[in-house]
Amino acid sequence: MKRMLLAVGLGLVLCCPWALAGDKEFAYIDLQPKANHKLTDPFHSGSEGNDLSDLPKGEQVFAKVKFKVGDGLIQLGSKRTKDLPDMVEGIEVNRSFVRLHLLHATGYGAYGNEGDELFVADDTPIGEYKIHYADKTTATIPIVYGKDVRDWWDWDKSKAVTRGKLGWEGTNDFAKKFDVKIRLYVTTWENPHPEKRVARIDYLRTGESVCAPFCVAMSTEGTKK
DSSP states (O other): OOHHHHHHHHHHHHHOOTTTGGOOEEEEEEOOGOOOTTTTTTTTTTTTSOOOOOOEEEEEETTTTTEESSHHHHHHBBTTTTOOOSSEEEEEEEEEEEEEEEEEESSSSSSSSSSSTTTTTTTEEEEEEEEEETTEEEEEEEEEEETTTBBOOOOOOOOOOOSSEEEEEEHHHHHHHHTTOEEEEEEEESOOTTTTTTEEEEEEEEESSSEEEEEEEEEEOOOOO
């Protein structure tokens, strides 16, 4: 009987996508009201098939973190994409939490050579998430190239980020032509004030690099309504 229960339990661990995330308490932040780009839309250059249509949607686990991937994401602009916003304000949260998890990446990070306009060096700030607590105080989560994210195209077979984690790796029809993989990263922020309710989050591009950051999903851990 014990062997049977052990086998059943092991089967659940292997089959259940939540098993990797353990029994931690996660809740999802809905990005869809602020989404300005669909997973199935071509990114950046507009090349047909250069999209995230292969990214699994719905409730998923990436880097042992639970996320809920919707149809759309938030894409910020850059020097090369003037038609996109530099800031998206008012992503609703309305809860307190211990940690915030971000599934994100950037475009235009792996072009050019050192010294020219298209090159983005490690440790370059490219954006931030601004946390608005209900008591009107704020906190800032910086997005730093090489620490949190790299280009979503692995053009340069680049090394791992130093603060975030590789969350998802896949491909698309356009990337296949160049034998290049695409990827998303997971960044985790420890909330210095987990007792405070967070009202909303703003997402901003910062600095003068060519990077075009985008965020696919957010979730909180240790949530209190």
